[in-house]
Amino acid sequence: MNNFSVHILGSSAAVPSLERSCSGQLVTCNNRNILIDCGEGTQLQLRKFNLSIQRINTILISHLHGDHFFGLFGLLGTMSLLGRTSGIDIYGPPELQNILEVIFNASQTRLDFPFTFHAIVGEEKQLLFEDAGLRIFAFPLRHRIKTYGFQVEEKFQRFPLDKRKLELHEVSNEHRKLLAEGCDFQRMDGSWLRYEEFTLPQPDARCYAYCSDTMPFKALTKYLEGTTTLYHEATFLKDRKKRANETFHSTAEDAGLQALNAGVKQLLIGHYSSRYTSILELEEEAKQVFPNATAVKDGDFFGIL
Numbered sequence: 001m002n003n004f005s006v007h008i009l010g011s012s013a014a015v016p017s018l019e020r021s022c023s024g025q026l027v028t029c030n031n032r033n034i035l036i037d038c039g040e041g042t043q044l045q046l047r048k049f050n051l052s053i054q055r056i057n058t059i060l061i062s063h064l065h066g067d068h069f070f071g072l073f074g075l076l077g078t079m080s081l082l083g084r085t086s087g088i089d090i091y092g093p094p095e096l097q098n099i100l101e102v103i104f105n106a107s108q109t110r111l112d113f114p115f116t117f118h119a120i121v122g123e124e125k126q127l128l129f130e131d132a133g134l135r136i137f138a139f140p141l142r143h144r145i146k147t148y149g150f151q152v153e154e155k156f157q158r159f160p161l162d163k164r165k166l167e168l169h170e171v172s173n174e175h176r177k178l179l180a181e182g183c184d185f186q187r188m189d190g191s192w193l194r195y196e197e198f199t200l201p202q203p204d205a206r207c208y209a210y211c212s213d214t215m216p217f218k219a220l221t222k223y224l225e226g227t228t229t230l231y232h233e234a235t236f237l238k239d240r241k242k243r244a245n246e247t248f249h250s251t252a253e254d255a256g257l258q259a260l261n262a263g264v265k266q267l268l269i270g271h272y273s274s275r276y277t278s279i280l281e282l283e284e285e286a287k288q289v290f291p292n293a294t295a296v297k298d299g300d301f302f303g304i305l
Helices: 042-048 072-081 095-106 163-168 173-180 238-246 252-262 280-289
Strands: 004-010 024-029 032-038 058-060 088-092 115-119 126-130 134-140 148-154 207-211 229-233 266-270 293-295 301-303
Touching: 004 042, 004 266, 024 042, 024 148, 024 207, 032 042, 032 072, 042 072, 058 134, 072 088, 072 095, 088 095, 088 126, 095 115, 229 252, 238 252, 252 266, 252 280, 252 293, 266 280, 280 293
Parallel strands: 032 058, 058 088, 088 115, 207 229, 229 266, 266 293
Antiparallel strands: 004 024, 004 301, 024 032, 126 134, 134 148, 148 207
């Protein structure tokens, strides 16, 4: 099975604390490394958890509240200072491109690697990127400013092989590669090897969705179709539902209901208000609606189900 995981770099809302950094996650899928949001201190979290900053090739910024992108400038600067030469793709709200240009021009910062900025616009779910290993989608959320969620969907590049049959028919390593790629071929003795006879059914594709700052809204369930693991903000407990609505945020109960409605396998919650020193109550509230819920901590690692 392909490698597909997420490292939690920050789980705090609005402001960092000594225990919780601001929003940031590193998603690895088919050996691609995607940074989702880059709050203050993200590069320190990457170092703390022994994750390579130079292997990041895509950065997704959900919106322009500081706790989701104030760490981006420092991260890019450090990449350059450490000798990066390979390019990087950055996706985010259109205004982010101007912000990057102003800061780098004012500080006379010159990056020694190219980056390509892709503005996210539109009111519907859209495909941002696709290659042989994955697809990345963006979809609108409902927050105080323009905000997007993201889906990372794996693509299977090779068929799993039936090792017993391969050994029985003495199939060489070179021919095994062809079968795994879905190719039929004829051997020197004239016999044909059909990939369907020597491969196993591909498992269902896994899909990770990231919903940062948002209040509940009906269309979100449609946007999350195909999601198997969902990360959803849970800024407040339900006793502060009024405050959540006023600030266009969600409660832990809201996150659980969204996971239930979307039919996902696993729910991760985060983006906690600083008023909560313990996250156990938030996790319990989500579990009452959706049992397979986990309140994340900085440094946590999860395989995508």
